[in-house]
Amino acid sequence: MLTITLSIFIPFLAAIFIPLIYKRIHSRHIGWFVIIVPIALFIFLASYIPSIANGSTYMHTIRWIETAGIHFTTYLDGLSLIFGLLITGVGSLVILYSIYYLSERESLGRFYVYLLLFMGAMLGVVLSDNLMVLYVFWELTSISSFLLIAFWYHRKKSRYGAQKSMLITVSGGIAMLAGFIMLQSMTGSFSVRDIVATIGQYTDEPLFLVALLLVLLGAFTKSAQFPFHIWLPDAMEAPTPVSAYLHSATMVKAGIYLVARFTPIFGGEAMWLYIVSGVGVFTLLIGSLNAVKQTDLKALLAYSTISQLGLVMSLFGLGSVALHHGYSPDSVIYTQATFAALFHLINHSTFKGALFMVVGIVDHELGTRDIRRLGGLMAFMPVTFTIALIGSFSMAGLPPFNGFLSKEMFFEALVNARNLEVFSTGTMGTLVLVVAWIASVFTFVYSMIIVFQTFFGEFHPERVEKPINEASKGMLVAPSVLAILVVGIFFFPNVIGNYLLRPAMAAIYPTFAGAEGLTPHIKAWHGFNTALWMTIGVVVLGTILYRFMRYWKGVYSFAPFKWNLDTAFNASLSWLENGSRYLTRLYMKGYLKDYLVYIFVFFVLTVGGSILYTGSYSFDFSDDSPIAINEFLIVLSMAGAALSMLFVKSRMTAIILNGVLGYSIALLFVIFRAPDLALTQTVVETVTTALFLLCFYFLPEWKKERSARKTKISNGIIAILAGTIVTVLGLAVQGNKLFESISVYFEDAYRLAGGKNIVNTILGDFRAFDTMLEVVVLFIAGIGVFTLIKLKSKKEEQDIEDQ
Structure with missing residues (x-):
């Protein structure tokens, strides 16, 4: 349908008019005009929920480059609908939050232009069926996120974080492009749907595994998987609304979307399982270990995001086992890992978005995010504390919050996968289970740090930069909505399961569509099973580790915790700059x-x-x-x-x-x-x-x-x-x-x-x-010369007046 294609361009069109509107009103209230765009798009996409839940899909094609097979084709199914709703829904709340968070002295016109560009690019990524069009929007997300991260460009750290994210994600995107071209050379099509339908004929091609690795490289760089995760903590120099939007709900989820979308293509390969689940579990562990040692609340959330993304990635890897075995009643049980991944994807966007906004409120009201300077805020900021409690406990996997449901499903998926045939021994499956459980323990610890070290204890007014006050009501609305969703999803999870997760599962497993057990019924109580005992163990050991953290936190001063990929990145960047400078001088x-x-x-x-x-x-x-x-x-x-x-x-x-x-x-x-x-x-x-x-x-x-x-x-x-x-x-x-x-x-x-x-x-x-364009070039050059002459004349006149 044409309206779906137009929905991608609406944010871009709005971005054109924002500077004109801002020039007239010149205040932070420009956000009230901007917020209309994501709200309208969210309502528009939500109107497709009933029909897509009934198995419908929507496609529209604008013919473009016939000879190359590149057309602007949009495709809306259950998977793209979930991401589209997250992009527009969380985007609406982020813009509402930014209206009260950002000062009128900021360049708000520029900020909202960048935000709309990013929103349009993300919609283009999740709605594009043509690989080349998807790649264009993929790189546009990198460019627009670069502009958003470097919004406070007068700060050196902001410029560094933007450059770092750009270099890593764009490099991965170029590798992904090579993978796309290889897929087209094998299948003769750039259409994702066509490739999914015919890929079985090409799995023995020499380029197939190479394309698999290159596509994963693009996904891992964008979703901050090890060892490419180093860009995400530095990107936290962006304003908090940017962090809440890009680094919890949208940009980092683009890599997750790519893995989900390409699971029907590559999921039947054992290498896909090993790499996706292995990298995901290791990223989960690395992120949780590094989050505990952070003293900046935003840095803690950055590493927690890395950890949670690793969790989701590992689940998608485990879910591909079903495709590896082919359809059978026994193999459908492994699809529950993918179901848990999609469910946790939504849950993570709710509780992590709320937590980012809470940290922004603390920084906005007190002038600091340093945990060592905080404490005792519960009495002064009760609403902010309540939101932080809900978000943190959900991230820790505690009831009655939505994170508990998806964390239990995560443990169940690991238990089911422990004795998979694709693992050489049962020991390997058990090792993965133990590593994930240890990472969950540290997830519990850093979730407790957010709550207890920030809002409990003694308040020291001399350590903060501003008098303490609760945030304004307007600033609390967006995180409160997300907190309500965290609790509401726990009590009514199957609303999402039936209307969003089930059609998304059909998109990932098209050959399993309608199979019994593909979309399990979500419930909080499963009896005293292994997953529940693992959760109890996480709570007990996590509580002990948090209580006695001052005695063991010193281990972070020893190797291998001192080994730093950031140092290697900076050294390699410096070596390349010096080498290129030397070569250029030659x-x-x-x-x-x-x-x-x-x-x-x-x-x-x-x-x-x-x-x-x-x-x-x-x-x-x-x-x-x-x-x-x-x-x-x-x-x-x-x-x-x-x-x-x-x-x-x-x-x-x-x-x-x-x-x-x-x-x-x-x-x-x-x-x-x-x-x-x-x-x-x-x-x-x-x-x-x-x-x-x-x-x-x-x-x-x-x-x-x-x-x-x-x-x-x-x-x-x-x-x-x-x-x-x-x-x-x-x-x-x-x-x-x-x-x-x-x-x-x-x-x-x-x-x-x-x-x-x-x-x-x-x-x-x-x-x-050709002649006309040559004349235009000369005309542009003439305008440039005329402008320079006028500027010089004005400067000379100004110098005379100053004298």
């Missing part, structure tokens, strides 16, 4: 003659080498016209002038010899009966000669160089070689005509275009657009 010497030597030597080696290697230097002079004596004498004089130019000692003589070349060409045009070209060449040569004389007049005196003779000899050799190659190339092309010359078409210019002058007709008719 050839950028500031002399034009050296740059010309580089160009012609490269030309001689590449073109000349190609001609010799391919043997394409055969000539055919049978149809050539005889060379007249006058033509021969003109060419001979041109060659003599060119050679003489190398050995003259006067600039005036060099200019005259250069003029001989130009005027000789004009004379050849006269002989070949091309008066217009001859006249043009004469005018251009006259102007060029005059400009040479004018410029050379201001140059310093021509001094004899030490190695002048050697330089002239080398220049002569290069010039002769380049000229020889051009001559050989021209003769080879002229003597080996594969197609009829296009000049035959232009010779009929009078009938086709009504022009008697073939050159003018080509410029004004056949190449009209």
Whole structure:
């Protein structure tokens, strides 16, 4: 449907008008105009919930590049609907929160333009069916997130965080693009739906596993999986609304979406299971361990986000086991891991978005996020404390909050997968289970840190920068809505299960659609099973570790906790910068003659080498016209002038010899009966000669160089070689005509275009657009020159007034 395609462009169109509106009202209330966009899009997407829950899907195609098979195709199914609702729903709350969070002194027009660009790009990612279109929007999310992270560009850390995220995510995106191209070369289509339908024929192709790895590289960099997770903590220098939107609900979920969308394509491979689940579990552990040692609340949430993303990623990996085995009643049980992943994806967006906003409130009201300076805030900020309690306990996996339900399903999926055949031994499955359980213990610990070290204990007013107050009612609305959802989902989980998760599961497992057990009934009580005992163990051990944390936290000062991927990243970046600077200094010497030597030597080696290697230097002079004596004498004089130019000692003589070349060409045009070209060449040569004389007049005196003779000899050799190659190339092309010359078409210019002058007709008719664009370029250059002159004039006038 066209309306689905238009929904992608609405944020982009709104972004165009935001600066105009902001210029008129110039206040933070511009947010009230912006918020209309995500709310309208959320309502629009929500209207499709009933039909998609009944199995409908919607597709619309705008034909684009027919020959390459690239079309703007949008596809709305259960999976893309979940992400679309998260993008627009959380986006609406983030904009509402930002209205009260950001000061009127901020560049709010610029902020909301960036936010809408990001929103449109994310919608493009999740709704695109064509791989090339998906890639364009994928990289646009990286660009817009770069602008949002660097919004406070006057801060060095903001610029560094934006650069770091850009380098890592864009590099992964380029790898993903290579994977997309490989998929197209195997299947002959860029359509995700077509590839899913036919991929079974190509799993034995040599490029299949390479494409799998490259696509995962793009997904892992975007969703901050180990070892690419290092960009996310530095990205927290962005304003809190940006962190709540990009780094909890949307951008980092793009990699999760990619894995979910490509599970039907690659999920049948054991390598997909090993890499996705293995990297996910390890990221879960690394994120939770690093979160505990943080003293900045936002940094703690950054590492907790990394940990939670690892949890979701590992579940998608485990869920692919069902595709590895093929459909059977026994294999459907493994799809519950994917069901848990989708469920936790939604839950994480609710409680993590609320927690980011809580941290923003604390920072906004007290001027600090340092845990060591906080404490006792519960009495002063009761509403903020309640939201923090709900969000943290949900993240810890405690009832009655939605995180408990999906965490239990996570444990159940690990228990079911413990004895999978794809694991070499049962020990491997048990090891994964133990690692995930340990990570969950530390998840419990850092969740307790947020609540108890921030809101309990003694308040020290001298440690904070501002008088303590509860946040304004407007700032509390958005996190309160998310907190209500956290509790509401716990009591009514199957509303989401039936209307959102079930159609999403059908999109991930199209061959299993309608199978019994594909979408289990969600309930809080499953009896005293293994998963519940694991949760009880997490609570008991987590409580003990938190209570005695001051005794064991010192282990973070020892290796391997001191080993830092950030250090390696910074060192490699510094090495690349120094290396490129050194390499640039080797050839950028500031002399034009050296740059010309580089160009012609490269030309001689590449073109000349190609001609010799391919043997394409055969000539055919049978149809050539005889060379007249006058033509021969003109060419001979041109060659003599060119050679003489190398050995003259006067600039005036060099200019005259250069003029001989130009005027000789004009004379050849006269002989070949091309008066217009001859006249043009004469005018251009006259102007060029005059400009040479004018410029050379201001140059310093021509001094004899030490190695002048050697330089002239080398220049002569290069010039002769380049000229020889051009001559050989021209003769080879002229003597080996594969197609009829296009000049035959232009010779009929009078009938086709009504022009008697073939050159003018080509410029004004056949190449009209090219000529027009050349004129536009000159016009733009003229405007630039005029602007610079005006600016200089104003500056001079200002300097006179100041004096």
